[in-house]
Amino acid sequence: MRQPKVEETDRLLSAIATSGEKLPIQERREFLKNGLSMLGGAAALAAGGNAIAASTAKYAPPNVPPWTKSLGAGVITDPYGNPSPFEKDVVRRNVPWLTADRIASISFTPLADIKGIITPSGLVFERYHAGRPEINPDEHHLMIHGMVERPIILTMDELMKFPSTSMIRFLECPANGGMEWRGAQMTKLQFTHGMLSCCEWTGVLLSTILEEVGVKKGASWILAEGADGSHMSRSIPMEKALDDTLVVFAQNGEALRREQGYPIRLINPGWEGNTCIKWLRRLEIGDSPYYQREETSKYTDLMPDGKAREFTFVQEANSVVTSPSPEKPLQGKGKYWLEGLAWSGRGKVKAVDVSFDGGINWRQARLTGLIEPRALTRFGLEWDWDGSPALIQSRCIDESGYVQPTYTQLRAVRGSSSIYHKNAIHTWRLHADGSVTNVQIS
Amino acid sequence: MSRFLKIYTFKRMLLTTLLAVLLSANVAAGNTKVVGHYGYGKVATAEEIAGWDIDIRPDGRGLPAGSGSVEDGEMLYEDKCASCHGSFGEGVGKYPVLAGGAGTLTEPRPEKTVGSFWAHTSTLFDYIRRAMPFPQPESLSDAETYAITAYVLYLNDLVEDDFVLSKETWADVAILPNNPNFIPDPRPDTDASRCMKDCKKEVKIVSEPTISAEEVAAADETIVKAAAGNQKGADVYNGACAACHNLGVAGAPQLGESAVWKARIEQGETVLIKHALEGYQGNAGLMPAKGGRPDLSDEDVTAAVKFMLAESK
Numbered sequence: 001m002r003q004p005k006v007e008e009t010d011r012l013l014s015a016i017a018t019s020g021e022k023l024p025i026q027e028r029r030e031f032l033k034n035g036l037s038m039l040g041g042a043a044a045l046a047a048g049g050n051a052i053a054a055s056t057a058k059y060a061p062p063n064v065p066p067w068t069k070s071l072g073a074g075v076i077t078d079p080y081g082n083p084s085p086f087e088k089d090v091v092r093r094n095v096p097w098l099t100a101d102r103i104a105s106i107s108f109t110p111l112a113d114i115k116g117i118i119t120p121s122g123l124v125f126e127r128y129h130a131g132r133p134e135i136n137p138d139e140h141h142l143m144i145h146g147m148v149e150r151p152i153i154l155t156m157d158e159l160m161k162f163p164s165t166s167m168i169r170f171l172e173c174p175a176n177g178g179m180e181w182r183g184a185q186m187t188k189l190q191f192t193h194g195m196l197s198c199c200e201w202t203g204v205l206l207s208t209i210l211e212e213v214g215v216k217k218g219a220s221w222i223l224a225e226g227a228d229g230s231h232m233s234r235s236i237p238m239e240k241a242l243d244d245t246l247v248v249f250a251q252n253g254e255a256l257r258r259e260q261g262y263p264i265r266l267i268n269p270g271w272e273g274n275t276c277i278k279w280l281r282r283l284e285i286g287d288s289p290y291y292q293r294e295e296t297s298k299y300t301d302l303m304p305d306g307k308a309r310e311f312t313f314v315q316e317a318n319s320v321v322t323s324p325s326p327e328k329p330l331q332g333k334g335k336y337w338l339e340g341l342a343w344s345g346r347g348k349v350k351a352v353d354v355s356f357d358g359g360i361n362w363r364q365a366r367l368t369g370l371i372e373p374r375a376l377t378r379f380g381l382e383w384d385w386d387g388s389p390a391l392i393q394s395r396c397i398d399e400s401g402y403v404q405p406t407y408t409q410l411r412a413v414r415g416s417s418s419i420y421h422k423n424a425i426h427t428w429r430l431h432a433d434g435s436v437t438n439v440q441i442s
Numbered sequence: 443m444s445r446f447l448k449i450y451t452f453k454r455m456l457l458t459t460l461l462a463v464l465l466s467a468n469v470a471a472g473n474t475k476v477v478g479h480y481g482y483g484k485v486a487t488a489e490e491i492a493g494w495d496i497d498i499r500p501d502g503r504g505l506p507a508g509s510g511s512v513e514d515g516e517m518l519y520e521d522k523c524a525s526c527h528g529s530f531g532e533g534v535g536k537y538p539v540l541a542g543g544a545g546t547l548t549e550p551r552p553e554k555t556v557g558s559f560w561a562h563t564s565t566l567f568d569y570i571r572r573a574m575p576f577p578q579p580e581s582l583s584d585a586e587t588y589a590i591t592a593y594v595l596y597l598n599d600l601v602e603d604d605f606v607l608s609k610e611t612w613a614d615v616a617i618l619p620n621n622p623n624f625i626p627d628p629r630p631d632t633d634a635s636r637c638m639k640d641c642k643k644e645v646k647i648v649s650e651p652t653i654s655a656e657e658v659a660a661a662d663e664t665i666v667k668a669a670a671g672n673q674k675g676a677d678v679y680n681g682a683c684a685a686c687h688n689l690g691v692a693g694a695p696q697l698g699e700s701a702v703w704k705a706r707i708e709q710g711e712t713v714l715i716k717h718a719l720e721g722y723q724g725n726a727g728l729m730p731a732k733g734g735r736p737d738l739s740d741e742d743v744t745a746a747v748k749f750m751l752a753e754s755k
Contacts, residue, residue: 049698100537101685102681102684103576103681103684103685103744104576112721131574131685134736134737143490143491143494145491150477150478151485151486151491152482152483152485152486153483153484153486154482154483155483158483159482161482162482180456183649183652184649184650184651185651211478211479212477212479212480213477213478223497225497229579230579231573231579231580233572233574282494282495284495284497288499288500290497290568291563291564291565292568292569293568293573296560296565297559297569299567302547302554304548306547306623308547308620308623308624309624309625309627309628310626311627351636351737353638358645359641359642360640360641360642360645361638361640361641362639364638364640400630402630403636405632405634407559409632409634410632415633416630417550417551417552429647431651437650437651438650439649440647440649441645441646441648442645442646
């Protein structure tokens with residue numbers, strides 16, 4: 001579990017002080033004594049870095065902790081609940097040197113600390129091109145026009161009257177891992193793979209709305225545009241729109257978060273995250289692509305011969321081991337449940353293999369939990385670590401038969417200047433002391 | 443055909459004819475053809491569509507009336523664009539480079555600019571119109587957008603200094619030099635196989651991060667240290683104010699440039715906080731109320747101003 005850090009000392013002290021005041025006098029002395037030992041334990045752990053420390057818990061049986069002998073907080077203390085304060089380090093983070101400012105920038109999902117396949121709404125990575133707008137849904141409208149029989153403007157209430165559906169799908173920025181094309185660069189899993197998330201998305205199929213407005217003959221592309229300051233925009237082919245594009249108003253059972261496009265966004269399952277236009281305000285139906293900035297200047301893949309691939313929509317099969325990882329070092333030899341995440345924009349994950357020797361030999365891992373198409377899929381494998389250094393990798397095979405490539409295979413075709421769609425097999429170097437670092441291998 | 447079917451077909455024909463009559467009446471009345479099962483929403487009028495339909499397509503569809511010259515563009519560019527993109531389109535800090543880079547696409551560090559990489563001039567006009575200048579999107583007039591587009595083309599040696607961009611001259615510049623080098627997506631383009639045993643002879647580590655976790659943390663620390671007890675102010679600054687004040691965009695006084703702050707600081711903190719909260723038109727430029735972030739509380743803005751003053755003394 002999470003290890004206390006030096007910074008927590010102050011918080012623990014104040015927590016102890018305030019909780020202590022509420023205790024009856026006879027219990028107070030014992031509480032303070034135990035609390036101070038707790039602090040000592042935290043400091044010892046912090047000093048020890050990644051190494052495991054013997055349990056310093058003072059309330060292990062047979063001792064009974066104070067929260068078991070007192071009353072807790074009442075209902076609606078937090079009308080909208082928050083994670084335990086002990087989980088305060090499980091947050092999105094950014095890499096300041098990546099972008100000029102935080103307004104046109106990106107943050108990363110803490111992949112090492114999320115469980116199962118659903119990313120909590122508040123931990124889904126953020127990508128803004130002009131910051132996060134604050135939109136009153138009563139003032140937000142969706143306009144659908146262009147090559148349609150009946151151009152319409154929908155209020156949010158009207159949009160939500162359409163039949164809706166839900167699907168669990170991953171959402172990934174095509175630049176995920178892009179900093180690694182020329183070599184290992186990032187030091188944490190959060191930064192090597194954290195432009196990634198997976199939610200249950202609820203909304204109206206775009207095909208339902210297109211049927212409603214009546215698409216004219218010859219229409220083949222749709223411009224989707226946001227209501228943010230960048231008027232973020234991408235062209236979506238009609239085939240996708242009629243297949244599974246969703247106009248989303250909820251994630252994980254609640255209204256979309258502002259960071260994710262409140263009140264509405266697109267989700268194009270399995271496709272580049274930036275096609276999933278947030279704060280969606282306009283859909284224009286046309287007869288050709290619109291060649292927007294984010295599909296010309298950016299989000300095109302430059303090849304070694306100077307040609308650039310355009311409309312590279314699909315996020316190909318990918319995977320990463322989430323534990324062990326730099327954030328989840330091992331603590332001495334013994335049995336471990338290795339686990340990770342796999343996904344493919346082409347459908348379901350069929351299998352995941354794991355290597356401990358840098359790809360010489362592989363073992364098939366177990367897929368655990370739900371296996372949905374175009375969704376994060378959890379894999380795990382029991383492993384007996386003998387304490388010697390290892391090169392840990394995972395390899396995803398999807399239902400189309402596609403096998404996740406190595407860096408060598410990927411670079412042989414695409415060079416190292418294409419920025420986007422880096423889905424190479426990732427390597428964690430496990431050191432004898434249990435720490436884990438990011439490396440690339442031959 | 444059975445009798446039933448005949449009757450059915452006849453009835454349907456009658457119904458269709460009736461509908462057609464109704465529809466044509468509708469169209470004649472200026473209404474749009476009736477489609478759809480639910481009938482939700484209101485029909486968008488031409489005026490409503492025009493207000494939001496801002497995209498420009500490669501062939502010039504969507505272009506507004508008007509024109510703009512390279513000459514007019516130069517002054518506008520210097521005023522509204524150069525603080526981020528550089529006077530010659532060379533880019534400042536991490537803001538995008540707009541010009542140069544010819545012949546670098548096959549080099550190890552390609553420079554992807556309007557001239558070296560982009561495919562369509564429409565993308566340039568469209569993006570300036572929809573998203574620029576960065577702190578004040580949709581603030582340019584059509585003539586200004588034409589002029590700045592023309593000037594960026596000029597910075598890329600794509601037009602002469604007497605060029606005027608308009609619907610009439612669009613065809614001359616619509617296709618940019620690198621246009622033929624965009625190709626469709628050929629993926630899957632790798633053919634990895636699922637080998638399970640003895641898949642290679644040896645493994646060597648070829649690359650490890652050169653930026654240590656400590657260095658990344660140090661970069662993070664810079665602002666934190668500078669905050670000097672006003673972390674909230676620093677956070678608000680980074681999230682809301684930095685876009686303009688980091689580089690001095692649109693006449694905004696640059697953080698830490700004591701010379702440009704001196705006269706402002708002399709007005710007193712109260713006046714500067716008032717300007718930040720309510721907005722202020724100065725000689726150098728416009729400070730929008732709360733920096734264009736109405737979601738910020740007065741307290742947030744005040745903290746940010748205090749942070750900026752402490753940093754810029």
